[in-house]
Amino acid sequence: MPGTDHASIATENKVVAKLKSEGISKEDLTREEFLKHAWEWKEKHGGIILGQLRKLGASCDWDRTKFTMDPDLSEAVINTFVYFYKKGYIYRGVRMVNWDPVGLTAVSDEEVIHRDTVSKFYHLRYFISDGNGNPTDKYLVIATTRPETIMADAAICVNPADERYHWLKGKKVLIPLINKEIPVIEDSYVEMDFGTGCLKVTPAHDINDYEIGIRHNLPVLDIIDEHGRLNEKARILVGEDRFEARKKIETMLREAGNLEKVEDYTSPVGYSERTDAVIEPKLSMQWFLKMESLAKDALESVESGKVRLIPDKYRNTYRHWMENVRDWCISRQLWWGQRIPAYYLPDGRFVVEPTPEAALEAARKLNPDISAADLKQDEDVLDTWFSSWLWPISVFDAAKPGHPEVQANRDLAYYYPTNDLVTGPDILFFWVARMIMAGNEFMHEVPFRNVYLTGIVRDKLGRKMSKTLGNSPDPLDLIAKYGADAVRIGMLLCSSAGNDILYDETQVEQGRNFCNKIWNAYRLIAGWSVDENAEQPEAAAVAVKWFRSKLNSVVETVEDHFSKFRISDALMAIYKLFWDDFCAWYLELVKPAYGAGADRKTYEASMDFFEALLKMIHPVMPFITEELWQNMKQRNEGETIMLQRYPVSDGFDADFLAKFDLACEAVTAVRSIRQQKNISPKEKLALRAKADFPSEANAAIRKLANVDMEVAGKPADNSAGVSFLVKTHEMFVPLTGHVDAAEEIAKLEAVIEYQEKFLASVRKKLSNEKFVNGAPEHVVAVERKKEADSIAKIEAAKASLKALKG
């Protein structure tokens, strides 16, 4: 189900900015005119993300693409609002909100970013009143970072346990500059050892002060307007911006003798996530949704395992949030979004109904004389999340939200609940938790079983990538440069659940290289001609047998990884199977000599393997796999790799795989030695030209391989494995024959030295009674075998040494 939300705050900001650049102010437009501009903007830009998804090859049901402000989805939102209102969950109230004076809207707590900011700490003298509003010569000192709000002070507060200020009890003090009399009150909220121990209480402009104000029944005086300017209630500095006012009042206070001192001070200040404006705590009429009961159910859904979070470390975070959730402020002072369906009567009463017609009807029950023109709809719109939390339901059946009693339509009944939700941990609460709430409420069933939380992609500095910051590479550019498959596999290979990704273009390069590897492997196989008379060589037969087993074992591994949502592990297993096992070993073993045709058995096996590999990687690399799959043979109209069965294992021979691994190690050892011997390409070509591989060279390889394995402390019983590898033309190259005696002696001595050291450590372990008695039998048995093997190796090496020296 592809789609987008309407991102009300971000979009409205963009549209306002665009209009501003054209010399149009939002205030000059009617709501309808503004929305027209907003829709134009949406049509132009809203498709970009969907376009990127298409370019990436996201396999979505594009015909069903939805937008949260589609008429039917908007209707679902309105119905939901009415439903919760009538249920008593939605209420309207004066609350302290985070006001964004630039965006001119309230933003949720979650949209406020606290940053340490350097500011000033002003120590101000408040003179004690003589009772008639005149100052005495006694004063107290308060410390504040916001001297421009003193005109809104409602009281001075001290801690009742603070002996320094007992003399203030019952006194009144005068606000500097305006000489307004306010009481001194006591509240244990005040920290005695912070600042001066005296706190000015400004209920309208600080959330904590507001709460103190409620406890002490203090009047609320709001002196800052919606743009962050002082209003006429401030009496002085009216019309000044809050920061300008702060500068000016500092001077005024100093001149009036009320400023004791100013200190530098760093404190956390809230900024709007969207506009970066300093948040102004402001009393405001807002709509709220009660969360207590919804959160309780949503918590239970996760605690009981009905919804699984991956990785599950997020369960703790989730629980903590759900247990401390506050009511959800769902109103936004914007135009772009679903308008709140509350309709006000001239007398201030209001009704909540889904349509103006229903509202009029309801209003007439309150006052029969009301006409449609008398009703005024609420100016605010709803939080975007209030529409996206319905997504899993409303995209299938928009009539369902708000009507839990109505039967779901066919689509909804079929698709709900879904299996897996993939999303970022940063919206676990905004979106995921709320979708669970809406699901529980309207469907009596959670919307999904598993929530896979991806990492957040960060830039090399560790900063979050975001549209607004503009530090994200354009996916379309990356796709143009490297291909969509490269971008997909490159990013996925290094992303494990819940871990952030530090983006680096080399990851995408790795993806591109892998694409090329796949392409070239196909070029090789596709270029083979089949010689119907050719017998299958022994090496090829063994290789086919081996790779069939290997493929099955990796299919099982991959299945296990996927079942545990270990995506990058699964993909890395396929990556290695393709590159290391298929290309580096299998193809090298079976590829026919230059000019010769392949035998049919090997050819067909190779094609089958290649097809299986394509199917395995297809979900993450859809383009190249489809292209090659279509090319492998004539396909029927409409046939596609997308609809093929994913490879399934029919078992594998673990012993055989282990033997082959040993053989591979032996070959590697030979190659290592060859490298040290530095055989020139010319010599190699000369060797290759000989039809037959000299038997003495064969023996030398085997010997060297075994010696090398001994040095590595690994078992040497791999001659069977080596022999068939050695017969392949890759191995016809290595050595010319004779072995340098001195070098051989040095090697044997090294073997002896290594093994004696090893033996000593094993024997030490075996002489420990606690180990022999305490450890499991098989562990002890392994140690005993190591001991015996080591002794045998030392003896053999010593014998060879003697013979060589002799």
Add this chain to the structure above:
RNA sequence: GGGAGCAUAGCUCAGUUGGUUCAGAGCGUCUGCCUUACAAGCAGAGGGUCGGGGGUUCGACUCCCUCUGCUCCCACCA
């Protein structure tokens, strides 16, 4: 201040009841190769007291304590 988590190779990370398989992967690095699929490649090599310290255990990357450093979430001292 409250809560959660992290620390393993130069980088990004695995390490699934404490024990044959455990010290790993990918990328990067170094060395040698224009080899008839692929130099965006091939072959080989080096690289880590598993953050420090202590404890439990016959045995600890793994469990416990502590210290140090970092991240995130929540709340926020005027």
